[in-house]
Amino acid sequence: MKFYKAYNLCIASELQFPELIETEGEPDAIVRFGNIDDAIATQYESGKSFLGEIPEVGKFFIHSGREIVINTVPGVDEALIRTLLLGPVLCVLLRQRGLLVIHASCIDINNKGVAFMGGSGWGKSTLATAFHNHGYSVLTDDVLPIQLEGRQAIVFPAYPQFKVFPEALSSLGHDTKSLSPIYQNAPKLSYKFTRGFQQTPLPLQRIYVLDKGSEHAITKIQPQEAFVELVRHTRAMNLLTEKEFVTSHLHLCTQLIQSVSFCRFTRKPSLEDLPDLVKLVEDDIAQLTAQDDSRNVDQTSSSYSLATKD
Known part of the structure; x- marks a missing residue:
């Protein structure tokens, strides 16, 4: 072995x-x-x-x-x-093993996991590869296991390989002639990489629910909508149907919604716009991080005020 x-x-x-x-x-x-x-x-x-x-x-x-x-x-x-x-x-x-497993890719931005969730062919791998091209490390390409510890969600890394359509790799500047299909006659190619693989588990900060539309946009979604999307994109949902697994799964989905922010990420079907999509997510995460930092400062100030009054 x-x-x-x-x-x-x-x-x-x-x-x-x-x-x-x-x-x-x-x-x-x-x-x-x-x-x-x-x-x-x-x-x-x-x-x-x-x-x-x-x-x-x-x-x-x-x-x-x-x-x-x-x-x-x-x-x-x-x-x-x-x-x-x-x-x-x-x-x-x-x-x-008690993990929530969703259909998503995940990258590392500022030592936090940022995930792209969606069905097959929705662009998860293409987006992860585009971010990898821009110097970001990747945790997973297709299978995203999440461990819920209290109110913190931890993402477990997969392995250093993308499964990507040839036209997407070509648009990102990769030579596809030296790459092989992931298996015989498969539509996707296997792109293995040696740098930029995040091997350490990270806290999950945001999940983008992928969608297609006439323009690029990131919009917040309500918890009820996020719950429906999580159930929809849970891996092996139709295989483990015993009451124990279903009850546990619904509980984990509720925990995740309380721990992580969700947004809908709508994109036009254009490979040429991938750099714009990377920038759109970068700006969105920067804004989210600034909000989190401001919230932490406010909480620290409140704690200090209470301490001085005591």
């Missing part, structure tokens, strides 16, 4: 993952090959196991947030297996 670091986990795996960073230590989760039949889930406690099958790929058994057993169809593309494991399969495992 080899040991890898991803999503704040030490993962021991019989399947090699060239996308991940190798590490050492006691494994938090194990990925192994094994036989899987319909009776295997009955050996484990109900609600803590998931047995799923992807046609023409294989079966996946995920237990208690600690073990993934894979039984693949002979001859299946190994890159496809890795893509599924690092995406939907690990999403189930992370949710079993």
